[in-house]
Amino acid sequence: MRLATVVTAAGEIPAAILPSPDGERALALDGVLPGGTTVTDVLGNALLATLVADEIAASDAMTLPLVDDLRLAPPVRPSKIVCVGYNYRWHNPDGGSDADPDPTFPDIFVKTQNTVRGADDLIEVPRASLDVDYEGEVAVVVGRRMKDVPEADTMSYVGGFAVFNDITDREWQRRTSQWAVGKNFDGFGQLGPVVVTPDEVGDPGDLLVEVERDGLVTVSQSTSTWVFPLPRLLAHLSSVWTLEPGDVIATGSPQKLPGVHATHRPLVAGDAVTITVTGLGSLTTRFVAPETTRVPSPSEAAASEASPSATAPPDPSTA
Amino acid sequence: MRLATVVTAAGEIPAAILPSPDGERALALDGVLPGGTTVTDVLGNALLATLVADEIAASDAMTLPLVDDLRLAPPVRPSKIVCVGYNYRWHNPDGGSDADPDPTFPDIFVKTQNTVRGADDLIEVPRASLDVDYEGEVAVVVGRRMKDVPEADTMSYVGGFAVFNDITDREWQRRTSQWAVGKNFDGFGQLGPVVVTPDEVGDPGDLLVEVERDGLVTVSQSTSTWVFPLPRLLAHLSSVWTLEPGDVIATGSPQKLPGVHATHRPLVAGDAVTITVTGLGSLTTRFVAPETTRVPSPSEAAASEASPSATAPPDPSTA
Numbered sequence: 001m002r003l004a005t006v007v008t009a010a011g012e013i014p015a016a017i018l019p020s021p022d023g024e025r026a027l028a029l030d031g032v033l034p035g036g037t038t039v040t041d042v043l044g045n046a047l048l049a050t051l052v053a054d055e056i057a058a059s060d061a062m063t064l065p066l067v068d069d070l071r072l073a074p075p076v077r078p079s080k081i082v083c084v085g086y087n088y089r090w091h092n093p094d095g096g097s098d099a100d101p102d103p104t105f106p107d108i109f110v111k112t113q114n115t116v117r118g119a120d121d122l123i124e125v126p127r128a129s130l131d132v133d134y135e136g137e138v139a140v141v142v143g144r145r146m147k148d149v150p151e152a153d154t155m156s157y158v159g160g161f162a163v164f165n166d167i168t169d170r171e172w173q174r175r176t177s178q179w180a181v182g183k184n185f186d187g188f189g190q191l192g193p194v195v196v197t198p199d200e201v202g203d204p205g206d207l208l209v210e211v212e213r214d215g216l217v218t219v220s221q222s223t224s225t226w227v228f229p230l231p232r233l234l235a236h237l238s239s240v241w242t243l244e245p246g247d248v249i250a251t252g253s254p255q256k257l258p259g260v261h262a263t264h265r266p267l268v269a270g271d272a273v274t275i276t277v278t279g280l281g282s283l284t285t286r287f288v289a290p291e292t293t294r295v296p297s298p299s300e301a302a303a304s305e306a307s308p309s310a311t312a313p314p315d316p317s318t319a
Numbered sequence: 320m321r322l323a324t325v326v327t328a329a330g331e332i333p334a335a336i337l338p339s340p341d342g343e344r345a346l347a348l349d350g351v352l353p354g355g356t357t358v359t360d361v362l363g364n365a366l367l368a369t370l371v372a373d374e375i376a377a378s379d380a381m382t383l384p385l386v387d388d389l390r391l392a393p394p395v396r397p398s399k400i401v402c403v404g405y406n407y408r409w410h411n412p413d414g415g416s417d418a419d420p421d422p423t424f425p426d427i428f429v430k431t432q433n434t435v436r437g438a439d440d441l442i443e444v445p446r447a448s449l450d451v452d453y454e455g456e457v458a459v460v461v462g463r464r465m466k467d468v469p470e471a472d473t474m475s476y477v478g479g480f481a482v483f484n485d486i487t488d489r490e491w492q493r494r495t496s497q498w499a500v501g502k503n504f505d506g507f508g509q510l511g512p513v514v515v516t517p518d519e520v521g522d523p524g525d526l527l528v529e530v531e532r533d534g535l536v537t538v539s540q541s542t543s544t545w546v547f548p549l550p551r552l553l554a555h556l557s558s559v560w561t562l563e564p565g566d567v568i569a570t571g572s573p574q575k576l577p578g579v580h581a582t583h584r585p586l587v588a589g590d591a592v593t594i595t596v597t598g599l600g601s602l603t604t605r606f607v608a609p610e611t612t613r614v615p616s617p618s619e620a621a622a623s624e625a626s627p628s629a630t631a632p633p634d635p636s637t638a
Contacts, residue, residue, distance in 0.1 A: 080431040107495040128558035176426040239447035
């Protein structure tokens with residue numbers, strides 16, 4: 001099944017995404033699932049998934065709203081995004097060559113929660129950015145908590161797969177040995193539009209990842225050229241982190257096609273790129289100028305602290 | 320003021336830590352603050368802080384429980400920990416020398432939520448670890464949400480300071496270009512025992528950081544040797560991340576004293592190190608063997624999914 005999180009007036013609700021002759025349609029699941037259930041909950045719980053499957057079987061897609069008329073939030077809200085660098089053959093580190101042997105260990109970095117956006121979120125080009133670039137990737141969404149899981153058992157912990165844009169500021173990335181600043185500007189991790197469950201994806205090691213920018217295909221490479229097979233990668237990561245339900249593993253970016261680097265131009269407001277992965281759908285990233293509002297100055301903040309809202313008790317449910 | 324989070328039968332509650340002739344004592348704040356208020360809330364809200372100050376003024380420390388008889392949780396629960404490498408002069412990258420000029424940009428990496436532990440938590444030596452080491456640091460705790468804050472305004476966003484142990488597996492860190500795996504094993508970020516508010520700390524750029532291991536002082540260096548003054552560092556980070564209340568900035572680790580590297584031995588179960596920072600107190604990290612329990616196998620998990628608890632509706636407050 002294909003699951004999304006839809007923004008409604010009453011908040012974000014989980015939905016199943018169904019095909020129809022004139023476009024995908026969304027089956028709201030807030031009526032059939034217990035209150036507060038998220039897509040992450042469904043991915044990790046076979047009974048909830050059965051409820052969803054039954055609801056899909058009983059529904060008539062043509063009576064449902066078109067996805068194009070809805071707003072999709074990130075399908076899940078990861079507590080962390082763990083990413084792999086150089087996981088496709090022929091995507092070599094600076095100074096490397098195709099003749100180099102595969103690396104012994106995957107090169108891992110982290111994206112934080114502030115990066116997460118959904119398919120219908122516009123991505124602000126950060127004020128401080130210098131050279132914004134895209135990376136089209138396959139994201140693994142963790143279904144059940146995993147720690148120290150042997151390689152042979154890892155795939156049973158996977159809740160699903162999604163398209164991911166590992167947006168990166170190349171100039172910030174190059175400035176220092178660690179990539180964290182170039183990778184972690186607000187909004188630099190777009191995920192979606194949906195999470196597709198493993199039964200529908202088939203072999204995650206045989207998916208074509210394509211990126212289109214300005215009408216040109218700039219990336220086209222299969223996950224069959226992954227350096228680290230997914231079970232090996234997941235076992236490696238779970239020996240370090242406890243991976244929580246909804247956490248995302250971004251499996252790395254293919255090299256851009258020959259000639260694309262030569263015409264590289266930093267992404268700016270008005271630009272868009274579309275990532276398409278076999279079976280996972282297409283994710284279009286639209287860049288806009290940063291909001292004109294900013295964090296208030298200390299004097300502005302002092303004024304707002306005198307307002308009634310600042311004196312209200314904190315909401316325990318968010319504390 | 321000095322604030323801590325205390326573990327009680329009813330959950331974690333904020334407390335003010337007060338001196339007394341026979342040791343520090345804890346003033347529980349759950350009665351005076353609105354329900355669900357956390358230390359993070361107090362750090363970011365002048366009115367809540369005034370309530371706490373009034374309660375401290377009205378209390379008799381000698382009637383309060385000794386901190387040594389309580390269990391301290393992490394004082395705050397950061398959504399991310401943003402860390403600086405090489406922020407002390409004479410702590411050079413591999414291959415660097417004291418004659419090298421200061422770096423132009425701070426080298427930044429991230430620790431994720433799974434690393435966070437409090438002063439009374441025992442730190443498990445991970446099963447997969449190879450060479451566990453400590454790093455004694457000054458942590459900045461963000462008081463109010465900050466993004467794109469000019470250098471001159473940054474310090475008004477600081478909620479407080481704490482001692483931090485940036486625990487690191489050196490072998491995992493060395494294996495790849497990015498340090499994330501070596502830095503992010505569960506429990507590798509111990510914070511506490513308390514958060515001290517800026518008014519009580521004075522100049523954060525004039526604190527002595529000392530570490531003691533096996534009766535020897537292995538680190539002793541002042542934050543006056545920081546490469547990046549704190550306002551500059553905070554402005555830099557806030558141009559990338561929206562820093563949330565309770566987020567932690569770990570300001571880097573001093574070089575170990577001469578001779579210490581030569582006698583380095585990986586930390587193992589039974590080892591302890593103590594970090595002391597002027598005005599912030601002492602944090603002792605105690606290492607233990609990993610739990611013998613582990614994540615259930617798929618067959619075990621299938622059995623537990625058939626149990627009634629797996630069918631209970633999710634709790635909306637945690638969804």
